Amino acid sequence: MPIVSEVSKVDVIVVGAGITGLSTAYAVQKAGGNVLVLEASDHVGGRIMTRERNGDKVEVGQQYLLSTYDNALALIEELGMSGELIEESREAYQYIDKKGRSHVLDGETDLLRLLGVRGAADLARATLQLGTLGKPYPTYDLETCVEEYDNVTANEGLAWAGEKFRDFVLRPMCYGNAGTSLDHLSLFDATRMFRSHLKKPKHFAFRQGNLSFPKKLAEQVPVVLNVKVSGLLTRDDTVVGVQLADGRSVEARHVILCTTPDAAARITPEAFTRPRALLDDFHHSPLALAFFHLDRPVRSAGVSFGIAYPEKRFFNLSINHTVTRPFLVPSGKAIISAWSAYPDSPEMLAKSDEEIAGRAFEELKLFYPGLSHEWIEHNEVVRHAWGYSRHAPGDCRRLLEFRDDAARYAGLSYANADYNLVSLESGIIMGKRAAARAMLGLKELA
Ligand SMILES: Cc1cc2nc3c(=O)[nH]c(=O)nc-3n(C[C@H](O)[C@H](O)[C@H](O)COP(=O)(O)OP(=O)(O)OC[C@H]3O[C@@H](n4cnc5c(N)ncnc54)[C@H](O)[C@@H]3O)c2cc1C
Numbered sequence: 501m502p503i504v505s506e507v508s509k510v511d512v513i514v515v516g517a518g519i520t521g522l523s524t525a526y527a528v529q530k531a532g533g534n535v536l537v538l539e540a541s542d543h544v545g546g547r548i549m550t551r552e553r554n555g556d557k558v559e560v561g562q563q564y565l566l567s568t569y570d571n572a573l574a575l576i577e578e579l580g581m582s583g584e585l586i587e588e589s590r591e592a593y594q595y596i597d598k599k600g601r602s603h604v605l606d607g608e609t610d611l612l613r614l615l616g617v618r619g620a621a622d623l624a625r626a627t628l629q630l631g632t633l634g635k636p637y638p639t640y641d642l643e644t645c646v647e648e649y650d651n652v653t654a655n656e657g658l659a660w661a662g663e664k665f666r667d668f669v670l671r672p673m674c675y676g677n678a679g680t681s682l683d684h685l686s687l688f689d690a691t692r693m694f695r696s697h698l699k700k701p702k703h704f705a706f707r708q709g710n711l712s713f714p715k716k717l718a719e720q721v722p723v724v725l726n727v728k729v730s731g732l733l734t735r736d737d738t739v740v741g742v743q744l745a746d747g748r749s750v751e752a753r754h755v756i757l758c759t760t761p762d763a764a765a766r767i768t769p770e771a772f773t774r775p776r777a778l779l780d781d782f783h784h785s786p787l788a789l790a791f792f793h794l795d796r797p798v799r800s801a802g803v804s805f806g807i808a809y810p811e812k813r814f815f816n817l818s819i820n821h822t823v824t825r826p827f828l829v830p831s832g833k834a835i836i837s838a839w840s841a842y843p844d845s846p847e848m849l850a851k852s853d854e855e856i857a858g859r860a861f862e863e864l865k866l867f868y869p870g871l872s873h874e875w876i877e878h879n880e881v882v883r884h885a886w887g888y889s890r891h892a893p894g895d896c897r898r899l900l901e902f903r904d905d906a907a908r909y910a911g912l913s914y915a916n917a918d919y920n921l922v923s924l925e926s927g928i929i930m931g932k933r934a935a936a937r938a939m940l941g942l943k944e945l946a
Contacts, residue, residue, distance in 0.1 A: 510536045512938045513742055513752040515729045515767065518546025519562075519924050520916050521758035522717035523575060524931030528756075529721055531939045536750070537721055538742065540728040540763075544718040547886075548924075550709030550828075551791075553878060557709045557828040558791060558821045558835045560882045562924055564588075565710070566701040568639065569925035571932065579716050581706070586827055588703040594801035595668055596866055598808050604801050611668070619664035626661065626669075630691045631698050639696050640925040645896040649688035653893055657687030667808035673697065675807055675817055678922065679785035680842040680890050689891040692921055705825055729767055732912065739911035742767075753945055754938035756913045758931065760784075760886045764914060774905040775914070782918070783892045785842035787884040788849045790815070790860035791835060794875040797822060798834035804867040814840045814848050815863045833877070838864050842890060853881040889918035913937050 514525045517539035528535040549561035565572060565585070576582055592606045595614065605611050612620050635646045649657065658670060666682070670690070674682050677693045706712045733741035733749055741751035757764045765779035802824040807816045815838035822829045829835060838860035840848045848856055857879050865871045891899075899919055906914050915934035917927030 509751040512754045514756045516758035517544040520927035520931045523928045525721040527935035537723040538727045545711050545714040550711035565704045568701040571928045584707045585704045591802035594804040596806040618662045622661045622665035650896040654685045654690035655682040671807040672805040686893045756934045778902040783890045785887045785890045786845045787887040788840045789882040790838045790857045791880045793878040794834040795877045815860050818867045856881045
């Protein structure tokens with residue numbers, strides 16, 4: 501691992517060692533660039549987080565890698581890790597309806613039965629209107645803005661849909677994919693998610709946990725941990741390096757900011773007015789997650805939703821991680837989690853860990869009848885203060901404008917899943933593009 505004080509100048513500095521930063525650095529290095537990754541925390545992976553306790557592992561950040569993630573899968577193959585991917589067994593889903601009744605769905609037929617005639621007709625209409633006949637655009641890359649989808653919330657754009665289709669398809673989809681409700685997301689983003697579901701992708705996970713992917717990448721490129729970038733060095737509107745929080749600086753011909761937008765806002769100079777305007781006001785869904793390691797297995801569906809439930813709830817989604825990924829939990833004991841979502845998650849995040857865990861456990865009883873405090877061996881609260889970006893109405897247009905604005909600054913690129921379409925795949929796509937831009941800049945300077 502390089503020592504930053506021994507590095508005075510590199511071709512490209514990548515800020516952030518999440519999957520976007522690491523894959524970006526890998527692409528730069530592969531293209532012949534001399535690269536250095538600077539990471540503020542003491543670990544790589546960013547929002548990919550696998551935690552281990554007594555030999556059992558659980559994903560407390562990114563969960564799924566889909567068979568439609570072409571760029572991620574190609575990279576995994578290049579790293580010789582394809583054999584590490586395990587296809588998850590088909591998950592059963594549990595829905596709690598408005599009367600508190602549980603429905604366990606084990607496939608398409610069960611869903612159609614639950615939706616009834618009206619709900620099934622709505623599903624067919626959405627499939628035609630948003631899927632087959634809808635305006636084409638890529639699922640994981642933001643290339644174009646479709647104004648009529650971007651200008652309305654998902655709730656407004658899908659106002660024609662009946663309650664069952666909303667409760668058992670749309671709401672779980674927005675909650676599970678973007679940590680938010682139909683009111684706080686554009687129809688554009690909801691359509692992209694709906695199309696992803698229509699492709700019925702397979703779900704993969706890494707045999708040793710998802711963190712093994714960024715860790716493998718970090719073995720290929722130089723990464724310095726515990727180094728916080730606080731600003732950019734500029735000369736005549738050209739970025740020429742980074743300022744570190746400890747007062748040191750490192751020069752570079754190109755800097756790629758692969759942090760979340762809020763962190764990028766703190767690094768981007770005030771003088772870069774237009775990119776700063778978007779970065780300072782970027783919609784996102786923070787998450788408070790509570791994990792419980794129990795002393796016994798719990799039979800249940802892998803994923804449970806209680807979204808249509810009439811009482812006020814903060815945690816409408818739960819995963820039984822032992823059911824979804826038995827290979828990570830050799831003890832066979834249950835690890836269950838409770839997920840909060842926007843717009844309630846900020847209120848939850850303001851509470852203490854004890855209060856979050858207490859409330860979450862009470863609410864989990866809806867999904868796991870008979871659940872007892874006495875079964876808890878260990879619990880942990882994970883705070884994703886950023887969570888994931890949430891594309892509200894107008895955000896596709898704003899993001900495309902941001903990219904155009906940012907491209908005017910020589911020596912600087914932005915890449916992160918949140919500027920694209922949220923998933924890990926989107927981060928890798930954006931990182932590849934930033935790496936190519938950096939390499940082009942280097943050639944022009946040479
Ligand atoms: C709970 C949860 C579940 C998810 N589930 C899925 C899923 O199932 N499938 C999927 O595809 N995606 C999922 N995602 C999204 C996915 O995890 C992210 O899209 C992806 O990991 C983002 O990677 P990134 O590198 O773009 O950003 P990050 O992982 O956020 O990395 C940014 C890095 O920058 C560092 N940094 C910040 N500021 C500085 C600074 N000043 N100086 C130096 N370094 C800095 C941070 O410490 C961090 O390591 C999930 C996300 C969460 C939170």
